Amino acid sequence: MANHSRLLYYLYRGQGSWPLGLRNMGDALDTIAAATRLPVAERRLLHISAVDRLRDMIVQGELTAGTKLNERALCEQLGLSRTPLREALKVLSTEGLVALQPNRGAVVATLTERMVREIFAVMGALEALAGELACRNMTADQFNEIRALHYQMRAHHARGELAPYFRCNQEIHLAIVEASGNATLAANYRSLNAHVRRARYMANLSQARWDQAVAEHENILEALGRRDAAQLQDLLRDHLGSKLTVVLTALGALTDNVKETADAAYD
Amino acid sequence: MANHSRLLYYLYRGQGSWPLGLRNMGDALDTIAAATRLPVAERRLLHISAVDRLRDMIVQGELTAGTKLNERALCEQLGLSRTPLREALKVLSTEGLVALQPNRGAVVATLTERMVREIFAVMGALEALAGELACRNMTADQFNEIRALHYQMRAHHARGELAPYFRCNQEIHLAIVEASGNATLAANYRSLNAHVRRARYMANLSQARWDQAVAEHENILEALGRRDAAQLQDLLRDHLGSKLTVVLTALGALTDNVKETADAAYD
């Protein structure tokens, strides 16, 4: 049966001060207030930290495609034991970022041109839906935040700051997807986006293409402001299309056929 | 350094007969031929079996929403130890079928009306893309298989065999998605589909709605045969829309507003 002191105990969980007991009623109430605002799960599971850390390492290129993931070495590096590390590898393999080879360990998954094309096709469909939903559901605050990010991004572009520009750019696209109000959509988008980010295509960006991308974003923001779903979808699709050619160039896996398209985009 | 007897050893992996050594050259060559056709990974990891089994149990309703997943009990039931079971739970939690509560174990995730709506919106976008790509990329064999499934499904409908009908129905939708030739799309679709299948909506199917669904499938097959992407997308969207109302009814989470729409669909 539930009992009331137990409730207090729960509320204290994760505060790290429980064994010391109550200091005074004020403290207790504050802590209760703070705790009740938290979701059920506060404590961070080790394997989740590992997933996040490893995903970053793969996306950032710290771990490159084909790299064998030695468990003992990774454990040492991440400061945990094999159990949570292996749980993390299993999770990353369902995300498709690592490949498990039974009895031969895990390797960082390779990103083929075919996969990039597939991912872009799906992201295109998701962005189109996100654009439509955002036009319908976006709050004023959300739009203002996207606009703010846009101007911040333009500032980075003007100063030629590639990495910060890239971060803003990513945040804008994620913000649009979030503004759809569809968390499932956002989660799927984010997962696909992680794959694409592995091809560090921004390094391959010509000034002309960079300027064009900013111009495209300008139009996207404008259509979003007018809540013009049809126009927005067209713009997002074109934007993603240009991005695809840049990413494929970066991937170095272009066929001659595609390279022509890519070169054309640089004119 | 690699050495040749090692190669033979690899080729024998998974054959279960390695320690017995070579019987004769014919056997060896057969085995090599068979082995080289296999993908790198043949041996089935325990946690993957567990994921599949548990996913089935959740989708089939053997494990219902909110059920606490006691590790020891599940281990006994599945015949494995806690390590692979826990790995499986982590994977299922990334798929969204299970919720992890730190220090309090895992529970079968609850499917809310909001989630169902979100999932359907995303599935709609994916089906539309799949339809477009299938019209472009589908082989004659793939279309024939879909047509065969369609007639098999009609047979089950005619005989009032609900469960087999449902299986065929699912297979048709999956076959269309596969026919897109986009594996990423198919994987994402399958994952979302697993969530929807949990709401065992076929039980709530009126004869009128059932007949209508079959008629819709008739039109879908026809548009697919003509490779009419635009028409196919419209039909798939409408079909999914009707399915949404049925699923929501089954979920018993309908608002009054939605219930009207659902009732209308039953006229």
Added chain:
DNA sequence: AAGCAACTTTTTGTATGCAAACTGTTGCCC
């Protein structure tokens, strides 16, 4: 010296162990 089999070391897959967190129970106090 090339090729290969036997041996050693490393790595992986799963089971088990253990401390910390949670849950249920008992009995005390009012």
Added chain:
DNA sequence: GGGCAACAGTTTGCATACAAAAAGTTGCTT
């Protein structure tokens, strides 16, 4: 009896242990 604190049992999270598999090494044979 209702409420709660102390206790006991259970369950979880992570580490470790151990066997099987893979990778590396040595030395023999030709």
